[in-house]
Amino acid sequence: MDTLADIFVNPFAQMAANPVFLVKVIWEGLVAGMLYALIALGFVLIYKASGVFNFAQGIMVVFAALTLVGLHERGLPAYVALVGTLAVMLLLAIAVERVILRPLVNQPDITLLMATIGLTSLLIGLGEIVFGGEPKTMITRELGLPSGSIRLMIGERPLVLQRLDIVAGGTALLLVTTLAVFFQRTRIGRALRAVADDHQAALSVGISLNQIWIIVWFTAGLVALVTGIMWSAKSDVSFALEIIALRALPVLILGGLTSIPGAIVGGLIIGVGEKLGEIYWGRLVGGAIDSWLAYFIALLFLLLRPQGLFGEKIIERV
Amino acid sequence: MLYREAGQFKTSYAADQAIFPLIEDRIGMLATLLVAGAVIPAIGGDFLLNGVMIPFLIFALAAVGLNILVGYAGQLSLGTGAFMGVGAYACYKLTTQFPDVNIVLVIVCAGFFSAAAGVAFGLPSLRIKGFYLVVATLAAQFFFEWAFIRIGWLYNYNASGAIEVPGREMLGIAITGPAATSTTRYYLVLAIVIVMTWLASNLIRGRYGRAWMMVRDMDIAAELMGVRMLRTKLLAFAVSSFYCGVAGAMMVFLWYGSAEPSAFSIRVSFQVLFMVIIGGMGSLLGSFFGAAFIWALPILLRLMPELLGLRIGSQTVDQISQMVSGALIILFLIVEPHGLARLWSLAKQKLRVWPFPY
């Protein structure tokens, strides 16, 4: 009886007792969800356009952030460093397309996945050699990102929101909308979708696969840079950040691997669900459950809709 | 010229269907077993046995398990680390509850607990396919990682949260715990791996193996032909997790000597998956090749600067070895996407007609 009350009654009682805290929890969930969506976006972009699940997205996030901070440390002003990092990500995109994607055209998905895993190893080693293993601080002030917080008084209790979180949420939303429009309305977006459907058919219509891939990986690199800035502003720039990429997987599953709006919606659902679950139910089982809660939420959705909320229905021919 | 099958006539069906039909293959297998069983313990020091061979064999067994699931049954899984952990912790609990039972028996029994976990988390495979299934197995991975730390009962409420392997003996010789020599442990691991690989090989060539391959190739067609999905898929998960569980128990009891929950993190899952893919999916020999490649190669790379007499900082060695491993994985995938096992069979093909080109 006690346990049933604990699961079904107490958490809601707690929520009602302190509504301002509930709002804070939901806000944190939305912020976290936006950050997850940013990571998921990188995956979706590359999967949508080249059919590759880019396992190296996590390390690209770290790499982009490290390059930015590294260039700034060497004396470049912040915005020049930003442009410099974008140039580096473009070079990386070209290198990846030349060395990995071209030889592995039309190989099964698992081979390409493995290749990106190999790329991850390579980038980790390279990043550590070039930038060193010491953690660095993200140059938030130089980039113009605000710090500090806003205090809203709701009733008697204060609600403290970080300015950085608001900016991060706004940036993510902007990025997603831009990319969604880009994919739907522009010629290159159409070409990207054609490549995602069938490489050989796209080739036969005259779409240059190599160019498209470079564009896609560069865009993913751009997204990785934004993600890196946002995430490391909240903690610091180190290789521990690479593991965060795994957090995006439930988001991808929930939203569907090929849908950009799905990344956002999935991210928000997972973010809020995770936080609510951890805060109000987590204590019952010992805490720290948000590491697997997201996966269980995603799993539940998958059992109902195996292709995710917005994903393409998988049609199998026998 | 060396590998000719000309002159070898089969006079019975059994001989025709043997696993090693050619006598050269049989000699090769015997030679490998001889090297593994006699030469390596004789010449190898502690480092070779403890640092290279024992973990290679353990990971090879885990790769065999995962290959059954991924390579033969076509169900992608990233929960290997968790299932190995379940095996290890089950073994620990069993042996602390029943200290007098032979540890080898306990290790094998621990596999059954792992199989049960595998079946439980393999249930979604009946509805979800492909990449999405990976997520289900990741749920298993993260859940068990959390459970190993949170559930104090699993590690007998040790203050440090880690499990210490108690010393156990068999036939009067210490085989686990700090008193066990690496040679004893190596022989035990070798024996277990040989027996289990032999079992796996028979399983794969039998009815269930064929059912798995049907499921892998086109599961809807398989179902139409009468293969029962529930039984087949769950059996794949069960057998695969059994192997991973035994590998995990051996990892803690016969290699590490103690274990923290972080020993079964997602890194291990990825490592074993790499071994399967690089070695060749759907090939038992490939599991061994993959394990050698992924495990032994970085060690060799880390040893190289010393052997060549170069003085490089230790972390640079590590970073370079990581880069080279990554680059080699990409290289191998470009050169031979079907893995090392395919390279091996290509080599055998060439040998059969050597010195002629075809």
Next chain:
Amino acid sequence: MNRQSLSLAAFIVAVALPLPADDAKAESLYVPLLTYRTGAFAGSGIPVANGMHDYLTMLNERDGGIGGVKIEIEECETGYTAEKGVECYEKTKAKKPLVYNPYSTAITLQLIPKAPVDKVPLLSMAYGLSASAVGKNFAWVFNPPTTYWDGTSAIIKHIAEQEGGLDKLQGKKIGFIHLDAGYGKEPIPLLEQFKSKYGFELFLYPVPPKEMQNQSSIWLNVQRDNPDYMIMWGWGAMNPTAIKEAANIGFPMNKFYGVWWSAGEDDARPAGEGAIGYRTLNLNGTGADYPAIKDIQRLVVDTGKSQVTSKGRVGENLYNRGVMNSVLVAEAIRTAQKLTGKTAIDATDMRRGLEHLEITAERLKEIGLEDFMAPMKVTCEDHNGHHAVYVQEWDGKQWKPISNWFEPMKDVVRPMLEQAAAEYVAKSKPPERTESCD
């Protein structure tokens, strides 16, 4: 054919290569350093590794080694993982090492059973298994100058001082945020005991190592529970994230206590001004204002033999911690040399040296580290000593001591350690101690 031979050759060579078991050069003291300069914990591992390496190199440069014999230092990268730790151990074991400093509780736990079998002592300075302080059961493991349980009791003592006495802790709320691993969970039994004794409420906040950079849920919980004090047992990337989050939610920093491993400059700096007031325990002095550290700068850093990225790093807290570790190693070697009368000692002599280690205040002055650490003594029964610690505070740029050296609650901690040691022995049944207490 060549692709095949590539892979097969790699396999065969890797497998058939017996590791060169060359002994350390004749007449040298071989000290392997199991360090980590890569991975998620590199932020904490790098300064420690530098400190350890540089002090020993300085001894080689300035004094020609110890007792006239040069120290041979070799770093082996472990990445804070048990897997590579074991590999490094096996690799370096053949070269007759004198002592192992794993700098990771996980690797230490792996090596504790192996130490009496392979007969190489383990120095887990202020980390590892607290129970190894009981020398009777752990002849080959040493963890001076103080254990995690001592540290916990010291923090509680200091908090009580702020409140006006141990009895004033009744009804207060104390939150314990820790790395969800053996290292972080060690103090919990002691905290539970204190909870029942002094009547405060205890909240536990475990941080899984994968979530070190994503602590927002945990700090939401902290906001809900609203503890009066927070104690942190963190390492690596967990520290700066936690301090940032604490500053973000406006937690009063002077009520946030960290253990001596959560006391790096790189941990407090990222939070900027928000970290001012953050307090930690410390075992050693900070800053480069000691003659020995100045020698290191002159002979090692300036001559390019060090791996520090900038001169300002010398004198940082964790750098000095590494120096302290090397001081213990060097003094133990000296003690061993004196006890046995030979200069080229081996691991068994090193164990005796560690067991008789005594560093007095005068000796500290002699080696150029006056007031750097509390004078310490290791005995046969007590491999730890439960020595004094002090509390320091971050002022935005550096650490400033805000208390004198004070003793932890030894009388509470020692019986608990003995009980824990007995439990460990009962569970894993290590071989009986055969070494005498001479």
